[in-house]
């Protein structure tokens with residue numbers, strides 16, 4: 678109950694529902710929103726919606742609190758974006774996370790409320806909308822290998838075979854996460870689907886990294902455990918500016934308060950520590966944060982709430 682009490686107090690007035698500058702950047706019907714980090718041109722891509730159980734998304738937080746932030750449907754599900762990032766890097770196009778892909782059957786899509794159809798998915802449509810050819814993606818970085826983050830790593834071709842969606846790319850993930858995904862237990866196996874990563878491994882285009890390493894100049898892995906043991910967030914840095922693709926560390930801006938942690942997280946107390954550490958840095962260094970699953974707030978900056986030790990979204994970031 679202590680957590681509940683904390684959650685009650687953890688809705689600071691300054692956590693506003695939207696960050697106007699990022700929301701208005703999405704024009705009607707647009708899948709992409711452009712931003713820059715130093716000289717790097719980046720785009721968020723709205724790669725589709727999923728709907729997950731609201732209670733599972735907010736863990737110990739009572740429904741009367743979380744449904745004020747994101748209302749639930751008749752099946753108690755809340756809409757969640759699958760937001761990816763495309764970076765125009767001097768080395769080539771870099772894609773962070775890939776949404777759910779096109780391999781799921783009707784039953785799966787109904788359970789998770791997936792809406793991401795396109796050519797073949799909304800992710801590829803978004804890459805084109807940003808002015809690029811999906812075939813030119815040179816790097817694919819996954820925060821982790823759950824189906825809503827790595828499903829678009831591979832594609833089902835018209836003949837039914839499954840192959841990497843970006844055959845010219847090198848796919849990057851933490852070595853520990855790749856191993857974890859292949860040793861699923863009953864608690865985690867629903868989220869790890871081998872078709873999302875095994876074809877990449879077999880094609881010999883996977884690069885496994887360990888720890889907080891520089892993947893490319895200005896693009897760094899930041900290991901952020903808790904949701905899964907080897908989850909990584911991705912830092913984009915140039916000319917003194919930093920953006921952080923948080924992944925499932927802070928999936929929506931509603932998850933900024935410390936105890937607002939997903940029931941899906943395997944190690945919620947580890948998430949708690951990771952989150953405080955990362956948000957403290959984000960506030961003091963002025964990072965632009967990218968929220969992968971927020972239905973409306975694509976990105977924003979946080980201020981540290983010194984008393985409670987967590988970030989509050991700035992109204993105009």
Ligand SMILES: [Zn+2]
Pocket residue numbers: 823825826925928970
């Ligand atoms: Zn997720």
